[in-house]
Structure formats: structure tokens, C-alpha cells
Amino acid sequence: MSLQLMQQSVQNAQRHIDAQAPAVSKSAMRQRYHFMAQCGWINDPNGLIYFRGQYHFFYQYNPYGSFWSEMYWGHAVSDDLLHWKYLPVALAPSESYDDHPQGGCFSGSAIEKDGRLYVIYTGTANHGNGFEQTQNVAWSDDGITFTKYEGNPVLEAPEVVPHDFFRDPKVWEHNGEYYLVCGAQKDGKAQALLYCSKDLLHWEFFNTLFESRGEWGYMWECPDFFKVKDKWVFLCxxxxxxxxxxxxFVGDFDYETGTFTYTVTGEADWGFDFYAPQTFEDCNGRRLMVGWANCWDWMPFWKDWGPTCKEGWCGSFALPREVTLAEDNTLRFTPIKEVQSLRTSPRKEAEISIAQGDFRSFPVGDGVAFELKFDIDLRASNADTFTVVLRKGAEEHTDCTIDLRRAEVRIDRNHADHWSRGISRSALRLKNKEHIDVDIFSDQSSLEVFVDGGSVVHSLNVFASSSDNGLGFQCNGGNVQLNDIEGYGLNM
Incomplete structure (x- = not known):
């Protein structure tokens, strides 16, 4: 009966998606080259994996409305991480452990074992004790249709962990054994718990992998743990x-004791709209990261679900990014090279000089969906600040400022669209450098700014109209020299 209920829920969801998708696809604010669901609400990326020659994206999904509610797992596959084929919903609430009407099938991860695709996810329910979270397993032999394990839940919260703070399992294999890290809480402080298994179905607690003493918050959502070169990274x-x-956090991991110690920490993204990323290794050995291009903070404040909600959808994913380790053990995050295949209408200049107070227009593509990259020549520049003015209209504009005097990056969207607000800030290393590279990606409703080889990244949503498409440069307190300027329209 449970299997039939799951299948019926999947079929019902698919009928609704098929009915709504054509109209939603024509919405004014829909992204042009970023991943989105066909309709409805999307948040965390789940189960990212390269399986049987294709990339699989699963994702937190409410197909029935453009707001967070009962969660399903959406599913899509791609050959290039850009062009996607939508598959039927992979997981639907159907069991006593995942049927909470304001919960359902929460986030998790995927792994291949003996040619079968397994997903491990958080189920949410209420058995009279509030919001209960457990870890559960489902599998698929064809990569499309999933069966939930009859022995679920495979993990329940330890007694010392509140049962509503036990979620988002990330699984990996090492020397024939399986490991799982799960977000938790103890005494009001964040923890990452480590479990091990020989078959993905029967799990034993190993150790507390990592924990906060209060300085890193009260809960780590969507924890990820992976190796880059000879270092281990905890991401959350x-x-x-x-x-x-x-x-x-970058450091060292001991498989004998199950402990992680870090020496370097940093921000994967300094913008307002990058949350719950998950990484995976692809067939080329790249460590790729995909994040939800949204965040929870603004939603309660505005008491709605954002300006796209009225169009029947909400949420997208940021550009997939390759994660690499620098010599100083900090991380670099750079757009996948596949994005270059979308480039059209190239515009290139060897150098541009911008004088104090001048505005230099620099049209690229249609001014909405584009990539703009350049180097700031620090040896030939003496300005205090340099600003790229993006999505400029009669009154609207978003300002990307490289502050050379204060060594800071700022993205100001207070005048972007009469809805968005805030200025994101990050420090920028300028000492002993001769140039700073900048790579900007604009889509219908988002901006992503990569600076200094991806050591600094800002991702923000901007809900400007297509007519707000002006683009140009200006500086204050001196002059700026730009080298190797390249602009491209981006077209699917």
C-alpha cells in the first residue's frame, strides 16, 4: 500500500506539473540559463551525482505552489550541466516517517552501489512529539523510479540531540565502507555527527566529526564533507x-578516530542568495558545487515569498562551480567551463582607461543575460573605487564596486528593482598584486560576481525588468586601467 501511495503521489504531482509548466515557462522573471524547476517552489540541491553517463540533479520541491510547504524531491538529468531533461518526481511524502504537511522529504544525498542508485534523505513527521526528523533510504535500478526501504528510518536522533535538529545526510564511500555526516545540535550548539555502515542500510554512530562552541551558530544545515588534494573540507x-x-573549513580528517580538525576557514559566497550547497565529484575528477540561489532571511521579513511567486515559481540554482584548493589552503570557486559554450556576440577590448567621474558605457549582449570579465591593472590605477553599473534603467541599477582604497568588494542592490535591498561586502586581498581579475554573470533574475580567481564570490538575486539593461564603468578618486575586457551574451 505504501508503494502504491508513493506512486500515486508522484503521478498526481506530474499531472499538475504538466498542466502548469507551459504558462510558467513564459514568465517575465524566469532565468535563461540557470537551473530551475518547471513550476512551483525549489530550494536545496539534493543527491547531486554523475550516474550512468549523466548528471543528476535532485532538489527540494513543492510542485503545487510557489512557496515552501510539503517537500518532494524533483529530478532532472543533463549531459553538460546546462541543458536539462526533467524526469518524474523522485520522492514524494507517503510514509509515517516523511508525511509532515509542512515538511515531507527533506534534503539528502546520493551514492552508487553495485550499479544501483541510492539516496539518503531526511524524513519529517509528527507522532505527537513535535517536528521529528529521521534519516531514510530509497533506491533505484533505472535512475528514475525509486523504492523506499522497508526498514526505514535507518537513523533516529540520539537522545542528546533535539529530534527537530537532525537532518541533511551526506554520504560517501571509503575502502568499501560507507560514511555519513548529518547536521545536529547539542546544548543549543551546532554539531556534525558521523556514522558508518557496510551496506548503506544499517548504520552505527562513529563520532562527533565537528562541533561549534557557539562561534559558528546553533545548527549546520546541509553539511558536506569531502577531500580536495590532501586536505578535507567541511562545508555548511x-x-x-x-x-x-x-x-x-579546511583541515585534516582521521579515519581511525573519526575526527576533523581545521586550520583555515572562509566564506564560499559573500552574497545574500547562496545557501545549502552540495558538492560531488564528476567523471572528470572535478569537485563541483551547486547551491540554492536564495536564502531564508528575506522571506519572513517581507511576509511573502518574493516577486516571482505571482508567476507560479520561486527559486533557482546558482551556476555550478568547480572547487579547488589554493596554496594557502583557502578554496577557490570558479564557474564550470561548460558555460563558455553559451557565449554569443563576443565583444573584446585590449584595454580601457576610465577617468575620475566619467561613465563609460559598455554594452554586452542584451544587457540581461551576459558574462563580463576583465582585469584591473593595479599598477596603472590610482582610483579609490571602481564600479561596474549593472542592469541600469531610468532609475534602477545594481552597483558592483571594487574598493581599492579599503580592499573591499561591495554589491549594492538598494536601487535594483524596488524590491531587493542590501549591500553585500567582503574583504579583498590586494597586497603584492599587480592585477585583480573579475568575472560577472548576469541572468534575468540574478548576478554572480567572481573576483581574484574565485577567492571572493558574491551571488545575489535582482528582479529587474528586461528593459533595465544598461551596463558601464565608472570610478572615483582617480583613474582605473582595465585590461583584457571580454563580454559575451549567454544564450541557451
Whole structure:
């Protein structure tokens, strides 16, 4: 009966999606080259994996409305991480452990074992004790249709962990054994719990992998743990850690004791709209990261679900990014090279000089969906600030400022669209450097700014109209020299 209920829920969802998708696809604010669901609400990326020659994206999904509610797992596949084929919903609430009407099938991860695709996810329910979260397993032999394990839940919260703070399992394999890290909480402080298994179905607690003493918040959502070169990285979205939306820790891991110690920490993204990223290794050995291009903070404040909600959808994913380790053990995040295949209408200049107070227009593509990259020549520049004015209209504009005097990057969207607001800020290393590279990606409703080889990234949503498409440069307190300027329209 449970299997039939799951299948019926999947079929019902698919009928609704098929009915709504054609109209939603024509919405004015829909992204042009970023991943989105066909309709409805999308948040965390789940189960990212390269399986049987294709990239699989699963995602938190409410197909029935453009707001967060009962969660399903949406599903899509791609050959290039850009062009996607939507598959039927993979997981639907159907069991006593995942049927909460304001919960359902929460986030998780995927792994291949003996040619079968397994997903491990958080189920949410209420058995009279509030919001209960458990870890559960489902599998698929064809990569499309999933069966939930009859022995679910495979993990329940330890007694010392509140049962509503036990979620988002990330699984990996090492020497024939399986490991799982799960977000938790103890005494009001964030924890990452480590479990091990020989078959993905029967799990034992190993150790507390990593924990906060209060300085890193009260809960780590969507924890990820992976190796880059000879270092290990713990990645998460911390709750209760101020403006931080996604942070990383680089250090060492001991498989004998199950402990992680870090020496370097940083921000994966300094913008307002990058949350709950998940990484995976693809067939080329790249460590790729995909994040939700949104965040929770603005939603309660505005008491709605954003300006796209009226169009029947909400949420998209940021550009997939390759994660690499620098010599100083900080991380670099750079757009995948596949995006270059979308480039059209190239515009290139060897150099541009911008004088104090001047505005230099620099049209690229249609001014909405484009990539703009350049180097700031620090040896030939003496300005205090340099600004790229993006999505400029009669009154609207978003300003990307490289502050050379204060060594800071600022993205100001207070005048972007009469809805968005805020200025994101990050420090910028300028000492002993001769140039700073900048790579900007604009889509219908988002901006992503990569600076200094991806050591600094800002992702923000901007809901400007297509007519707000002006683009140009200006500086203050001196002059700026730009080298190797390249602009491209981006077209699917």
C-alpha cells in the first residue's frame, strides 16, 4: 500500500506539473540559463551525482505552489550541466516517517552501489512529539523510479540531540565502507555527527566529526564533507552565525578516530542568495558545487515569498562551480567551463582607461543575460573605487564596486528593482598584486560576481525588468586601467 501511495503521489504531482509548466515557462522573471524547476517552489540541491553517463540533479520541491510547504524531491538529468531533461518526481511524502504537511522529504544525498542508485534523505513527521526528523533510504535500478526501504528510518536522533535538529545526510564511500555526516545540535550548539555502515542500510554512530562552541551558530544545515588534494573540507550553511550563508573549513580528517580538525576557514559566497550547497565529484575528477540561489532571511521579513511567486515559481540554482584548493589552503570557486559554450556576440577590448567621474558605457549582449570579465591593472590605477553599473534603467541599477582604497568588494542592490535591498561586502586581498581579475554573470533574475580567481564570490538575486539593461564603468578618486575586457551574451 505504501508503494502504491508513493506512486500515486508522484503521478498526481506530474499531472499538475504538466498542466502548469507551459504558462510558467513564459514568465517575465524566469532565468535563461540557470537551473530551475518547471513550476512551483525549489530550494536545496539534493543527491547531486554523475550516474550512468549523466548528471543528476535532485532538489527540494513543492510542485503545487510557489512557496515552501510539503517537500518532494524533483529530478532532472543533463549531459553538460546546462541543458536539462526533467524526469518524474523522485520522492514524494507517503510514509509515517516523511508525511509532515509542512515538511515531507527533506534534503539528502546520493551514492552508487553495485550499479544501483541510492539516496539518503531526511524524513519529517509528527507522532505527537513535535517536528521529528529521521534519516531514510530509497533506491533505484533505472535512475528514475525509486523504492523506499522497508526498514526505514535507518537513523533516529540520539537522545542528546533535539529530534527537530537532525537532518541533511551526506554520504560517501571509503575502502568499501560507507560514511555519513548529518547536521545536529547539542546544548543549543551546532554539531556534525558521523556514522558508518557496510551496506548503506544499517548504520552505527562513529563520532562527533565537528562541533561549534557557539562561534559558528546553533545548527549546520546541509553539511558536506569531502577531500580536495590532501586536505578535507567541511562545508555548511550555518544558522545563527550572523550574515554568513555558506562557510567552509579546511583541515585534516582521521579515519581511525573519526575526527576533523581545521586550520583555515572562509566564506564560499559573500552574497545574500547562496545557501545549502552540495558538492560531488564528476567523471572528470572535478569537485563541483551547486547551491540554492536564495536564502531564508528575506522571506519572513517581507511576509511573502518574493516577486516571482505571482508567476507560479520561486527559486533557482546558482551556476555550478568547480572547487579547488589554493596554496594557502583557502578554496577557490570558479564557474564550470561548460558555460563558455553559451557565449554569443563576443565583444573584446585590449584595454580601457576610465577617468575620475566619467561613465563609460559598455554594452554586452542584451544587457540581461551576459558574462563580463576583465582585469584591473593595479599598477596603472590610482582610483579609490571602481564600479561596474549593472542592469541600469531610468532609475534602477545594481552597483558592483571594487574598493581599492579599503580592499573591499561591495554589491549594492538598494536601487535594483524596488524590491531587493542590501549591500553585500567582503574583504579583498590586494597586497603584492599587480592585477585583480573579475568575472560577472548576469541572468534575468540574478548576478554572480567572481573576483581574484574565485577567492571572493558574491551571488545575489535582482528582479529587474528586461528593459533595465544598461551596463558601464565608472570610478572615483582617480583613474582605473582595465585590461583584457571580454563580454559575451549567454544564450541557451
Amino acid at each position: 550553511s550555518p544558522m545563527g552565525a550572523g550574515e554568513r550563508t555558506t562557510v567552509y
